[in-house]
Amino acid sequence: MYMKKFILLTAVLAILTSCGSKDKGELVGVKGKKWHPEKPYGMELIPGGAFIMGKADDDLAGIHDAPSKTVTVRAFYMDATEITNSEYRQFVNWVRDSIVRMKLAILADEVGKVPEDGGIGEYAFKDADTANMSVYEKYMFENYTGLGPTGYEGRKLNKDVDLVFDTSEYPDEYYTEVMDTMYLPLEESYNGQRTWDVKKFKFQYSHMDIQEAAKNRGISRKDVIVKEEIEIYPDTTVWIRDFAYSYNEPMHNDYFWHDAYGEYPVVGITWEQAKAFCEWRTINKNSYQKSRKGAALINTFRLPSEAEWEYAARGGLQAATYPWGGPYTKSDRGCFMANFKPVRGDYAADQALYTVEAKSYEPNDYNLYNMAGNVSEWVNASYDPSAYQYTSTINPSVNDNSNQRKIVRGGSWKDVAYFLQVSSRDYEYADSARSYIGFRTVQDYMGTQVTKNGQ
Structure with a gap:
């Protein structure tokens, strides 16, 4: 009895599918979106070909x-x-701002502040207010949020509110507390200027080692996922270390940050940092x-x-x-x-x-x-x-x-x-x-x- 019902249902589905199809039952392939290659900004197309290397x-x-x-x-x-330098600074600023926003959101969560409270509450995680979450966002929040080592993995940052860098405009003491952790201690400052603690500018990303996966066909996917954490600030001391008995302090002080050198090539970058930049550029786009x-x-x-x-x-x-x-x-x-x-x-x-x-x-x-x-x-x-x-x-x-x-x-x-x-x-x-x-x-x-x- 059940087998007859199953066969009948299959036949009905087959008829409905063929009647409503535009392919007339022919093998026409899956019609995806039309692909229009877009030339990436600032790049040139290099045609493939052979050459004597x-x-x-x-x-x-x-x-x-x-x-x-x-x-x-x-x-x-x-x-x-x-x-x-200008392009790489965009990367540095993105990492810095993301870290600041994460610290602000975590502290807002710990002290129980939400956007309606103003101050640091404006930088709370977006899921602090679940009323406007989609069904998918609610599902992901309930099933996948907080599974990482910090307990905050998977939570969305609020990037709709601008960060404040002018100390005279900090919104409250909680915001001040977070920003204070991003600068070098007062005892390490001079000339009345506090500078960023660039050791905290770390970019985290993960990628799959496809070569390893191809060599070991039975290996688990999670075993070829590589997680990286890279300090991304250029080493400006290279202008001193690369040249013994030479005066290059102006290049150390100004080359990366000063707008006069914005269109000059960034240097002081390791191979690992260059790879991290590529990952960020992909994520950003x-x-x-x-x-x-x-x-x-x-x-x-x-x-x-x-x-x-x-x-x-x-x-x-x-x-x-x-x-x-x-x-x-x-x-x-x-x-x-x-x-x-x-x-x-x-x-x-x-x-x-x-x-x-x-x-x-x-x-x-x-x-x-x-x-x-x-x-x-x-x-x-x-x-x-x-x-x-x-x-x-x-x-x-x-x-x-x-x-x-x-x-x-x-x-x-x-x-x-x-x-x-x-x-x-x-x-x-x-x-x-x-x-x-x-x-x-x-x-x-x-x-x-x-x-x-x-x-």
């Missing part, structure tokens, strides 16, 4: 480290310039995408692979020594083509003493600025002198988590011309920061139709 045979020293090899990379977007009805989430921002970096630096030119194509560092008018150390001790011969603004000199044929000189750039690769001998010929990438020697490319304002060559390789340790190393980000292009054969 590595050193020329006449470079007897470099050929052992980077033997020539034909490889192919897929299309991707790349920042037209190095990440600037996707938060905006979620606020737009029907908007698709973006691909992640990331550091380029070594092959992607060299391919982009060449600008579509094969066998070129520098991004501008020629074997010389001067133009036909006798002007230097990049910011580097052209003469022993004469850093200013190229009209720049330290770094220059990120959009300086002429871009290469992919419209990318300073792919040679200015600052060296972190890439998502570990240094192995024999890597070119065993990497794949399609999207080659070598990034060993156990190898902390990470590749930097492009040469910098303090390097000689050899390190500006698009094929030159160098490395620094992942936890090291330097006054001459910055970075730029890339994003995968969705689709394969944008390709360019090597010329």
